[in-house]
Amino acid sequence: MINRGLGDWIHRRRVKSAGRIALVSAAGELTYDQLDERINRLASALADRGIGQGDRVAYLGENYPSFLETLFATTALGAVFVPLNTRLAPPEVGFQLNDSGSTVLIASTTLAPLALAAARKTPVQTLALVDDGPAAALEPADGDLQPMDFEELLASGAAVHPDVQIGLDDLAVILYTSGTTGNPKGAMLTHGNLTWNALNVITDFDYTSKDVSLMIAPMFHVAALGMGVLPTLLKGATVVLEPKFEPGRVLHLIEKHRATGISGVPTTYQMLAEHPDWDSTDLSSLRNLTCGGSAVPLRVLDIYEQRGLSFTMGYGMTETSPGATTLPGRYSRDKQGSGGLPHFHTEVRVVDPLNEVLPAGEVGEIQVQGPNVIASYWNREEANQSSFVHAEDGVWLKTGDMGYFDEDGFLFISDRIKDMIISGGENIYPAQVEQEIAQLDAVAAVAVFGVEDEKWGEVPRAAIVIRDGHELTEAQVLEHLQGRLARYKIPKSVIFVEEMPRTASGKIRKPDLRKQYGTV
Template sequence: MQNHGLGSWLATRRQKHPDKVALIFNAQDSGEDERLTYAELADRADAFSGMLWQRDVRKGDAVAYLGENSPDFLAALFGCAQLGAVFVPVNTRLAPPEIEHVLRDSSARVLVHGPGFAERVRPVAASAGVPHRIQTGERGADGEPGLDAILREGLRGHVDAGVAHEDPAAILYTSGTTGRAKGAVLSHGNLTWVSVNALVDYDIVSTDVALMISPLFHAASLGMGALPTLLKGGTMVLEQGFDAGRALALIEHYGVTMLSGVPTTYQLMADHPAWPTTDVSTLAKLTCGGSAVPTRILEAYEARGLSFSQGYGMTETSPGATSLAPEMTRAKQGSVGLPHFFTEVRVAATEPGPEGAHAIAPRGTVGEIEVRGPNVFLGYRGLPEATAAAFTADGWFRSGDLGYLDEDGYLFIADRLKDMIISGGENIYPAEIEDLLNGLEGVTGAAVIGVPDEQWGEVPWAVLTLAPDADAEALGTDAVRAALDGRLARYKLPKRVVVVDDFPRTASGKIRKADLRARYAG
């Protein structure tokens, strides 16, 4: 094959295991579902690449996809990869102006979208200058043929374009928590190597059944879940969204072995009435990102004989940078683990040394986390200055995150540089306070932000979500300060506690602290 990237994967799987089930989707309560074998998924990707070719899409051209998890998402990804076209998955939660920015910034030549997004994208696709807009399903929103009809009547056969590992494969737009979203360009090599890292460090095997409950447009779900599962020849149970009760039912029905999520995902499952009676004995690989797993969640799963692999990463690292093996969850509690097998991590001092360079921070000292490896992105699309600023002179990616390495080389996250609070000249890392807040009875979530203060410059505020039966009085400002007094330096105690129904979150489940700061510190 001339294609050394993702475009060769499904053709190879079709040759090796054509009848193996690749995808299970649209699962019904009756037990009936739809399935695609590797041969059928490969055929659909072939047809998608043919559809693009007929619309003059060539190597390097961008193709955007806006829709919920579905086989079409994967057909589009691998169909683009066959041609060397660049796949642009669009966050389904974006508002029309944000979608327009993605389409315009990526110079997308084709937009494929689900039926539910037709009204949202019709005006912005035109204003962004996208030549072709195609709706999934049999018919389009305006009566034109839909994707199913187009693929059925289009070109057949596998396209084998010359593609190298260094060529762009996808552009994933960062969540845009500060400023306009930037397009992180991931190469075929980036996505291949992050998949290999997952295979090595998570022991993924061809008999694994992975329940995909997170959106595939997110780097973690794609790079650490879908791609390694397909590379290894496993089976995915593909869900359009997350419902705790449904997830538990699917785990039992299909004998799910792999599940990825954020702490909230796992908490909602453990709090569901069906949790004690659901057979979870097949679960062997639970991965969690976004933030450290609180002790109460660890205990709930350990009581069922389950443990977690925790990790750290970001879109720019495709996304995996580190992983903590399940057997080290307790011994290194609070850590996000060791670097992935083919990835390096170091911590640099936040202040320059005597000659202007940022030296490597001593073990146990907080500094900026830097990452190097074949999974680190090519750069930000159309932003050479931002790309240059994201890398050190010797080629390490500057994460913008604060952390430290312990004596054994395990990474601990302190916080985002932009989230650090400076109060009276003292640095406050919110993650330290949040960890204690999450341990208070009745607290289901915590975010600590810096709020301007005339005397101290900034002071920390705590924003909490509570369980329905929580004692709100016992979790007021005075009570929380009293509970934490003695466990934290007094300047770190929250100046005020605010209770909210829910947090603003990114698609990956991370709390949007910029939104909280705008609400309470504006």
């Protein structure tokens, strides 16, 4: 039988890349042939426990080889991989286990209490714990759900690659969105979605088999998995897995492993540049520095350009696996603030409320089409009806984001539709205001949201976290914005907070800011 899915990738690499290092982690090194054998054993062990095509297998843990072993073993069987966010509370994890119908849960020993608490009253029948850190104390398990050792589970299977017919349209991964309102939705990523996204990355980022990708962002988020790990392994290159982000250690690992690529958000790169070891670390191996989440402030660009480094920025979401657009490093300054150009095999358009395409310069909703875009959500018929537009030229995903194309075809993100502020009849997109405020050296994080106003209906307010060792006043912020933005866009008030409320994936929760700071 022919397997065209993710689960066959490492098996095909077994001979092509025999002896080459696939993974580096705290557990040591694994060559492609060693990794393939472990994947085959785990797949056989899962099959022995009744896992087959369409069944769901969940994973709860940080970056560690077992995450990828479970991903590839599960998808090799035609089953579906469900990565879980380690920052969630037991009821949130339990919701995703129930919603996905996962019958197997593989989890870190450090997260055993969370895994056990979440798995109760769910379909989970098998719980295997990975020895990837200090074991947490466990209370006696309820009922028949007795944890077993992951290595014992893996060793119980035969080193035989599954012979299963799998096509690109088959479901590979259910990845839950952040859920900033209500329960999260499970995005159904097919083998084709993830394969085409990896091809987009390889094409636009110029990956090679000699690359060393240092993964400092969690793989349970689609950005690390889709933009870093999968393209690297598809090329037969090396992935270095790091479970936590600690700036000094990251700088050490870049030099030690001669890393060619890392990815993160602007704060990640700012923290690296502010570490005492920044100037003394050899960064000459780095080629690909990818950044998402928001635009890189010019002051951060300056610091990296002094070391001969530039950023590749981009825009995307879970539903696009995740790449939609990318801004090549050569344009990081000329097109600063842009999400870039559509990925090679992806189409992006900006439309009005009637889904008519808008000309350059006009703000509308961003919609995406391509083989990397999901076709539906898991068990969410209402979302399936409201999230896609069926047009003559195919199906388009409604992103819920506002933006525009400039005359050169570069996409600029204005904001989330629901975050737009309407002040005196004028539309204000907080992202634009946040981008200007973020240029101030003293700003560690900023969020702009609307508050009620008797005269204008609502007006913008900025919440700012100040960087350690810096000072900043409201007057200085407002003075900085004068002449940079239209007067109606400038916040009418500025508040300073110790930290931002964030979702499990690190996004700022503006509803929480409005609730806490949205009144006069």
